Amino acid sequence: MERVAEDGTKTLPVVDVSGLSSSNVEDRRSVGRSLREACLDKGFFYCAGHGIPAGLIDAVFEETKRFFDVPMEAKERVDKAKSFCNRGYEPLGGQTLQAGAKPDRKEGFYIGLELPEDDPRVAARRFNHGPNQWPQDLPGFRPTMRAYHSAMLDLADRLMRGLALSLDLDEDHFAGFGRDPLAILRLLHYPPQAPKAATDELGAGAHTDFGGLTLLLQDEVGGLQVFDNKGQDWIAATPIPGTFVINLGDMIARWTNDRYRSTLHRVVNASGRERYSVPFFFTGNPDYEVSCIPTCLAAGERPKYPPIKVEDHLQAMYRKTYAAA
Numbered sequence: 581m582e583r584v585a586e587d588g589t590k591t592l593p594v595v596d597v598s599g600l601s602s603s604n605v606e607d608r609r610s611v612g613r614s615l616r617e618a619c620l621d622k623g624f625f626y627c628a629g630h631g632i633p634a635g636l637i638d639a640v641f642e643e644t645k646r647f648f649d650v651p652m653e654a655k656e657r658v659d660k661a662k663s664f665c666n667r668g669y670e671p672l673g674g675q676t677l678q679a680g681a682k683p684d685r686k687e688g689f690y691i692g693l694e695l696p697e698d699d700p701r702v703a704a705r706r707f708n709h710g711p712n713q714w715p716q717d718l719p720g721f722r723p724t725m726r727a728y729h730s731a732m733l734d735l736a737d738r739l740m741r742g743l744a745l746s747l748d749l750d751e752d753h754f755a756g757f758g759r760d761p762l763a764i765l766r767l768l769h770y771p772p773q774a775p776k777a778a779t780d781e782l783g784a785g786a787h788t789d790f791g792g793l794t795l796l797l798q799d800e801v802g803g804l805q806v807f808d809n810k811g812q813d814w815i816a817a818t819p820i821p822g823t824f825v826i827n828l829g830d831m832i833a834r835w836t837n838d839r840y841r842s843t844l845h846r847v848v849n850a851s852g853r854e855r856y857s858v859p860f861f862f863t864g865n866p867d868y869e870v871s872c873i874p875t876c877l878a879a880g881e882r883p884k885y886p887p888i889k890v891e892d893h894l895q896a897m898y899r900k901t902y903a904a905a
Contacts (some may be wrong), residue, residue: 588806590815593618594823597799598629600738612745619746623828623841624806626820627739627795632731637797639724644856647689648716648769653773658689665702665710666690666764666898672771677844685783685849689767690705692774707866707891708762729765732904736763736862737794739826747836747873757792757831757870762894770803770847770855783847783855789829790897791863792892796825801855801891807844814846831864832891834878834885866891 595614618625647655660668667690673683691712697704701709714722738757744753770783783803798804804817806826816886817825833842849855864870871887 592624592626592630592704592806592815592825593790594626594820594889595826596629596740597627597738598631600742601631604755608742608751609745610807611742611805615739615742615842616746616813617865619743619828619832619840621817621841622808623832623843624817624845626817627735628820630735630824632735632824636687636724636728636731639720639857640728640797640858641799642899643718643721643724644689644767644769647721647767650688650718650767651755652714654717660690660713663710663713664705665692665708667692667710668713669720669731676785677787678782680732680839681785684785685773685781686768686770686847688769691729691765691767692731693763693844699725707895708764712900725765728858729763732765732795732860733761733763735795735824736860737895738864739793739795743832747875748894749873749875757864757868757890758862761865762791762864762890764781764861766859766861768857768859770849770857772852772854773849783849786844786846788833788842788844789827789861790831790894791829792831793859793862794827794829795860796827799857801849801851801853803847803849803851803855804857805846805848807846809843817845829861830897831870831890832864834888835873837872837881837884839876863894864890866894870886871899 595618597611602608653671658668660666660670662668670688672687676683692708694712695709697835740754740758741751744751771785773781785864798819800819802819805814808815811834828840830842832840867885868890870890872883
């Protein structure tokens with residue numbers, strides 16, 4: 581069912597997920613039904629009723645802006661190139677998400693679960709495991725981002741339980757995927773684009789996300805666009821205060837044989853203002869093997885994708901999007 585705003589423009593659904601925290605199973609199943617509708621449609625929705633404190637969200641934006649405002653030499657001290665586990669600062673144009681387009685017009689900062697050097701996964705140099713790099717002279721940055729990372733892990737876990745219910749599975753069906761997950765917080769700054777920027781010059785090129793779920797915190801500026809396969813056009817994911825934008829990644833599409841969608845999206849910052857956003861990528865346990873859920877197959881249908889480990893898929897996607905940068 582196409583959703584249309586009061587002004588006649590197409591829009592994304594809003595799902596109140598507060599029922600996932602209820603002790604009443606019917607409340608949780610009701611949210612699952614709403615998630616099912618959203619996932620069968622665009623694979624994108626606004627998440628309301630999430631319970632993340634507004635004060636924490638405000639602090640994340642404040643610290644994000646403070647970091648990107650520091651001089652370049654301070655950013656370079658925590659450059660991602662100095663990290664063996666993809667943590668730290670990513671310069672403007674460091675990634676190309678859309679094949680054939682110019683490098684993305686954004687700069688970023690990667691934060692993951694803090695792991696010490698003597699952790700076995702770090703010692704073995706497992707992909708994306710290790711210590712974070714933290715900027716100097718920003719005393720509130722580290723505690724704020726660690727608190728927010730923890731809050732996002734909790735919300736992602738609740739949403740995965742809701743997705744299981746949406747597929748008529750046991751609530752714990754995805755528990756193994758969510759155990760010791762790869763989960764990356766990424767701070768992003770999009771400078772204003774030129775008024776007459778080339779069509780291949782984008783804040784973030786058209787792409788699908790690699791992992792399980794993306795939980796996006798965006799400021800009031802806007803710029804996120806979601807591709808509508810039915811209309812063959814772009815839907816503006818206009819910011820709604822107090823919500824996150826949630827989208828499904830490629831892992832969910834593989835699991836469900838594309839029954840649930842991992843949808844193309846991009847960022848075009850035509851506002852003339854600085855834009856900030858904070859996506860949280862919940863990618864799952866690196867050793868978990870994703871294979872088609874049998875109940876997602878119609879009669880006589882075969883799986884479209886072979887089983888794959890989360891880590892193998894993620895490494896392939898990183899190689900693809902950074903090779904052209």
